[in-house]
Amino acid sequence: MYNVFLYDGTFDGLLTCIDEILSTHINEDEVVIVEKDKYQPMFFDKPIYVTLDKNRSQELRQKVINVSDKMIFKKIYYCFLSESQNKETYIYKYIKLVLKHGKKVKYLYHDDVVNFVEKASKNVSREIGKYMGLMRFNEIKGGVLYAQFEPTNDILVPISYFFRERLKSFKWIIHDKKRSKLSIYDTRMIKFLNGMNLNASFSDNENLYQKLWKLYFKTMAIEERKNLKLQRQNMPKKYWKYLIEKN
Amino acid sequence: MDILEKLQILGAAAKYDVSCASSGSKREVNYGIGSTFTAGICHSWTDDGRCISLLKILFTNECIFDCAYCINRKSNDIKRATFTPHEVAELTMNFYKRNYIEGLFLSSAIKNSPDWTMEMLYKTVYLLRHKYQFNGYIHVKAIPYASLDLIRKTGFLADRMSVNIELPSEKSLKLLCPNKTKESILKPMEFITRVGEEERNFVSAGQSTQMIIGATEDSDRKIITLSQHLYKKFKLKRVYYSAYTPVNDDPRILKVEKPPLLREHRLYQADWLIRVYNFTAEELFEKDENLDLEVDPKVMWALRHLDKFPVEVNKASYEELIRVPGIGIKSARRIIKNRVFHSLDFDDLKKIGVVLKRAKFFITCNGKTYERHLIDLQPEKIKLQLTEKAAAQQRMQQLSFFDKEIFTSVITGEI
Ligand code: SF4
Numbered sequence: 001m002y003n004v005f006l007y008d009g010t011f012d013g014l015l016t017c018i019d020e021i022l023s024t025h026i027n028e029d030e031v032v033i034v035e036k037d038k039y040q041p042m043f044f045d046k047p048i049y050v051t052l053d054k055n056r057s058q059e060l061r062q063k064v065i066n067v068s069d070k071m072i073f074k075k076i077y078y079c080f081l082s083e084s085q086n087k088e089t090y091i092y093k094y095i096k097l098v099l100k101h102g103k104k105v106k107y108l109y110h111d112d113v114v115n116f117v118e119k120a121s122k123n124v125s126r127e128i129g130k131y132m133g134l135m136r137f138n139e140i141k142g143g144v145l146y147a148q149f150e151p152t153n154d155i156l157v158p159i160s161y162f163f164r165e166r167l168k169s170f171k172w173i174i175h176d177k178k179r180s181k182l183s184i185y186d187t188r189m190i191k192f193l194n195g196m197n198l199n200a201s202f203s204d205n206e207n208l209y210q211k212l213w214k215l216y217f218k219t220m221a222i223e224e225r226k227n228l229k230l231q232r233q234n235m236p237k238k239y240w241k242y243l244i245e246k247n
Numbered sequence: 248m249d250i251l252e253k254l255q256i257l258g259a260a261a262k263y264d265v266s267c268a269s270s271g272s273k274r275e276v277n278y279g280i281g282s283t284f285t286a287g288i289c290h291s292w293t294d295d296g297r298c299i300s301l302l303k304i305l306f307t308n309e310c311i312f313d314c315a316y317c318i319n320r321k322s323n324d325i326k327r328a329t330f331t332p333h334e335v336a337e338l339t340m341n342f343y344k345r346n347y348i349e350g351l352f353l354s355s356a357i358k359n360s361p362d363w364t365m366e367m368l369y370k371t372v373y374l375l376r377h378k379y380q381f382n383g384y385i386h387v388k389a390i391p392y393a394s395l396d397l398i399r400k401t402g403f404l405a406d407r408m409s410v411n412i413e414l415p416s417e418k419s420l421k422l423l424c425p426n427k428t429k430e431s432i433l434k435p436m437e438f439i440t441r442v443g444e445e446e447r448n449f450v451s452a453g454q455s456t457q458m459i460i461g462a463t464e465d466s467d468r469k470i471i472t473l474s475q476h477l478y479k480k481f482k483l484k485r486v487y488y489s490a491y492t493p494v495n496d497d498p499r500i501l502k503v504e505k506p507p508l509l510r511e512h513r514l515y516q517a518d519w520l521i522r523v524y525n526f527t528a529e530e531l532f533e534k535d536e537n538l539d540l541e542v543d544p545k546v547m548w549a550l551r552h553l554d555k556f557p558v559e560v561n562k563a564s565y566e567e568l569i570r571v572p573g574i575g576i577k578s579a580r581r582i583i584k585n586r587v588f589h590s591l592d593f594d595d596l597k598k599i600g601v602v603l604k605r606a607k608f609f610i611t612c613n614g615k616t617y618e619r620h621l622i623d624l625q626p627e628k629i630k631l632q633l634t635e636k637a638a639a640q641q642r643m644q645q646l647s648f649f650d651k652e653i654f655t656s657v658i659t660g661e662i
Binding site: 104107109129132133134135136137138139145147163166167168169170205209211212213215216217218219220221222223225226227228229230231233234235243244245 | 250251254255258259262288289290291292293294295296297298299300302303338341342344345346347380382584585588589598
């Protein structure tokens with residue numbers, strides 16, 4: 001019999017939920033954590049919903065960082081952003097390991113739980129890394145920069161913080177089309193919005209610069225060394241949809 | 248001439264590494280790792296698989312000089328174009344804010360005079376930094392013979408500057424660049440090093456240079472010894488090597504059928520060994536003038552020093568570990584961290600990232616070798632095993648394998 005715990009789908013909600021489980025002494029193997037909206041009730045289940053409590057999630061976060069370090073916490077967060085199945089339950093087990101072993105958890109690479117978190121967080125950070133370079137902004141009417149993407153993982157938040165540094169003095173919008181999420185930056189702060197869609201038209205300049213970029217991209221390729229396989233290896237097709245140079 | 252046409256001409260001119268103006272730069276963008284982390288994010292990959300991270304262009308391809316190996320030389324009949332500082336700045340800004348690029352790599356042929364050219368480069372960078380408040384990465388060339396004052400002013404605005412050495416000996420320089428002297432290259436280089444040591448915010452990402460490989464008879468020993476000198480004396484961040492691609496039919500240049508890419512690759516590996524692994528040029532060239540093309544220089548060195556092997560992974564020092572072929576900086580660090588907790592076996596090494604294919608000949612784990620018969624191997628036998636597979640693979644996949652191998656090691660340089 002499993003003890004099913006439900007949370008609201010946010011990272012803080014999950015941390016609250018884990019904090020709650022940690023205080024209960026249930027056998028770890030009997031714990032399952034599921035996002036509330038994705039939960040499909042089973043006949044014998046008696047799910048427990050844990051409501052978000054910012055103080056509790058903060059506390060747990062601090063506790064984890066204190067016994068290990070920020071890098072390990074970041075791994076947990078990135079794992080959460082991944083699309084991996086059962087990530088919540090793994091995160092719970094991983095946090096237990098961190099609380100027990102501290103930083104040394106890194107050396108338990110034989111452990112399934114550690115392995116899972118490592119893999120998932122690596123996958124997320126790789127995707128973030130790619131989008132740092134492959135995100136394409138278009139200038140829309142009013143001079144605002146607008147980027148669309150459909151990432152595999154839910155990386156809108158970290159990627160937006162990256163572009164806050166990069167494009168500090170420009171207004172921009174990043175749009176996760178797959179999840180209908182937006183981030184809007186007004187040169188001071190970022191706002192995150194859910195369930196949004198946007199249709200925007202280009203500024204007068206936009207076509208010229210797209211043309212220049214396409215030309216430059218073509219010009220830089222050395223014909224005699226053509227190697228499309230290598231190109232695809234570095235820049236997999238899933239990224240092409242919004243790449244000006246590939247359309 | 249409109250901006251599209253200029254971009255086409257002056258982008259294309261910067262694509263091959265054959266002039267002081269443009270050479271080596273194509274790789275510059277690939278190297279942003281570790282201490283030289285500067286323009287490290289790739290923004291796209293061209294159809295030949297190379298990463299684009301900077302807008303790399305010449306300011307002009309009109310040249311008053313006549314270097315034998317260069318497409319832009321005065322005596323060539325090619326289409327010429329010149330940007331204005333304003334055009335380059337606009338282009339850079341508009342590419343940057345759309346996230347096409349990390350920054351600008353601005354190079355140039357020498358038009359009118361060295362000072363005129365340097366002044367234009369300065370104006371461009373000035374516009375970018377002050378009018379457009381551009382904070383991204385800027386690499387700009389220092390032009391031989393340009394006034395030191397102009398170079399100085401530019402250096403305070405740039406992240407990186409470079410003067411290209413081009414040829415590794417004075418003799419070759421005399422032969423191929425009648426208009427340039429050793430002095431005209433070393434003086435600005437020395438100047439940039441000195442100001443960089445005295446002043447803050449001057450060329451903060453350091454200085455680099457570039458050499459052409461294969462157009463002259465200079466040996467690998469000469470090239471790597473010069474690089475070692477440049478790293479020590481001028482504190483250069485990087486020396487780039489570029490296999491010469493024949494663009495001019497000139498009797499002074501060695502006949503080159505194909506650019507010597509493999510040789511270039513080996514030079515990068517040797518460079519990495521002297522820069523990061525504490526090898527010296529003298530150690531690498533105890534016997535030969537040139538690097539072994541069949542195996543990487545670390546394997547070459549190890550085969551000559553089998554008396555220093557095998558190394559016991561659970562005991563060896565960091566310095567000993569990084570000299571083992573197949574063990575890089577990263578895996579050496581991981582070995583040392585991990586063996587504190589438990590002693591490592593060959594399986595653990597694999598997980599840590601050690602390339603056992605090469606390392607297995609040179610290490611033991613708790614006194615055991617990888618396979619029993621590995622004890623007592625002869626250098627020739629090891630070499631044979633290490634090259635046979637690579638050769639077979641190369642035959643099979645030919646160019647694509649070759650390029651991939653080269654470009655991945657270009658990114659890390661690691662062996
Ligand atoms: S100075 Fe020499 S190498 Fe440089 S652009 Fe002119 S001809 Fe080419």
